[in-house]
Amino acid sequence: MRLLTTLTLLAGLLTGMPSQAENIALVGGRLIDGTAERPLHNSVILVKDGIIEQVGTVDSLPVPAGYRVVSTEGHDVLPGLWESHAHIMLTGHANYTHWQKAYRDRQVDEIMPASLVQLLLAGITSVRDLGAPLEDSVAIKQKLANGEIPGPTLYTSGPFLQAEVQDWQKHYRWEVTTESEAKAAVNRLHDAGMEIVKLIDHDDMPRPVAQAIVDEAHRLNMKVVAHAHKPDEIRVGVEIGIDNFEHTGLTTAPGYPQDVLDTLVERTATGIFDGLLFWTPTMEGLFTYPDLVANPEELDDACWKRGLKDDTIADIKQSIAKPGHLNYMQLTPLRTPTIRNKINQLKQTGVMMLVGTDSGIPMKFHCQSTWQEMAVWVHDMGFDAMDTLRAATYWPAVMMGVQDRYGSVTPGKVADIIAVRGNVLKYMNLVRDVDMVMKDGVIFKHNGIVDEALLSDFGKR
Structure with missing residues (x-):
């Protein structure tokens, strides 16, 4: 029964993957990646097929062709x-x-x-x-x-x-x-x-x-x-x-x-x-x-x-x-x-x-x-x-034993990423207004605006 349940869920994950997933470059913000590393200023995060592909800075990691650039300037970028x-x-x-x-x-x-x-x-x-x-x-x-x-x-x-x-x-x-x-x-x-x-x-x-x-x-x-x-x-x-x-x-x-x-x-x-x-x-x-x-x-x-x-x-x-x-x-x-x-x-x-x-x-x-x-x-x-x-x-x-896939903005992890305008290390209550929400490489909210069309698309599946 456990095997059947697992196979059913895997099949659902494969067929239910949002069609809006695309290659995205998050560019400019200060990255607080969830690890013990210090924050990375002017970060670049490349997301491909819902996975974090590379992490660098605007000086060290050029955005390849075929990636949509999403500015995170003025934001702290965090794991979901x-x-x-x-x-x-x-x-x-x-x-x-x-x-x-x-x-x-x-x-x-x-x-x-x-x-x-x-x-x-x-x-x-x-x-x-x-x-x-x-x-x-x-x-x-x-x-x-x-x-x-x-x-x-x-x-x-x-x-x-x-x-x-x-x-x-x-x-x-x-x-x-x-x-x-x-x-x-x-x-x-x-x-x-x-x-x-x-x-x-x-x-x-x-x-x-x-x-x-x-x-x-x-x-x-x-x-x-x-x-x-x-x-x-x-x-x-x-x-x-x-x-x-x-x-x-x-x-x-x-x-x-x-x-x-x-x-x-x-x-x-x-x-x-x-x-x-x-x-x-x-x-x-x-x-x-x-x-x-x-x-x-x-x-x-x-x-x-x-x-x-x-x-x-x-x-x-x-x-x-x-x-x-x-x-x-x-x-x-x-x-x-x-x-x-x-x-x-x-x-x-x-x-x-x-x-x-x-x-x-x-x-x-x-x-x-x-x-x-x-x-x-x-x-x-x-x-x-x-x-x-x-x-x-x-x-x-x-x-939960899933740190190999979640919990930090590092290469190989699932692209669950949020961005908050301002310095969250000084003003933690800024987290009340999350400006960007990316789940599995799909952006559900950007510049504080919810993608209502995307949400409604789920109800039609």
Whole structure:
């Protein structure tokens, strides 16, 4: 079954390759290529058949005949961004129970395609989708492979695996209580084409069950991500071999217990390049919530409405009309003051942090979340700008084991490239306005203008 799925997706990729792909030379901008190399001024990037062919400067690399020149003068040129924690089945609605019931049958045709195109036009060319019904994840990956819809390269977990699941959640969360169920669930995800296994409340599982999930996933070359809301989720997760922890804690505790920090330090001290421990803090929405309540104007941004039907838009708007009233967020003002300390603690442990946002949860829209997270990392949390860019480009590719094809603007890699007007190393929030988006060598957005004809062409395939 796995082989048939792979062959089907490969066939889709071949037949669905955008006909607009052409030889392009990106000329003039400052290249920040995603590696540890210094920025390259007056860069030239030759793209052929969707692959980066050569990289140089205007003085060292002449543009050959047959290449269309696209000026990037005055821009910083970057690898396409990764969103390392998205929920494409959600689009900011504040009532999960209502959403799962009302939009269950609209995911593949409306909600997920809208989420993906919003991410793409925001400069996100790769995304990890962490939690959705299995059949919907398979269907949306097939649509992307067939060229029916535009979007980022998509890595999926399918349903969460956990110890107990409420009835209304069972279509996108699976209850796993025995070792045999654990192995069967992981194999079912693998055979359906999922690259990731997602655990939640794994500390509530019998230890052999949680261990069986991780061991079976790793045997099948899948990555395992897990919630880190509770100290025991972290303690157990390190012991069983989790690859990537998610979030910065649900509680109002001022920081992580010292034994948890010691455990993380010990784990990071034993992992070289292939054994890195990754962490996706998803903290901007928590940190800036009081600001959003004070000024909710960003919720009116039209960008999140792209691809959604009028009744869906109206439903989302009414659900977030009073940001300060949402039950989902009532504890957040008490959590907000703890975020800075927790981030500083994580920095000291040596975990490799990735940019991810929980995009899609209440009031976190796919067209806004990633740049907001990056801006808070730099301007509020004191992260180095270059490190932040690499946490949104190079290191996510390493985490997923695809750094040979993605994550940097270097020869031989897939031409996923964005350009931002201005100095992004000084003003990270410039990433909110990505001027150019190239995916697989095809330009979807240039000079801030979306190629609407190209997007509409996907719907006709």
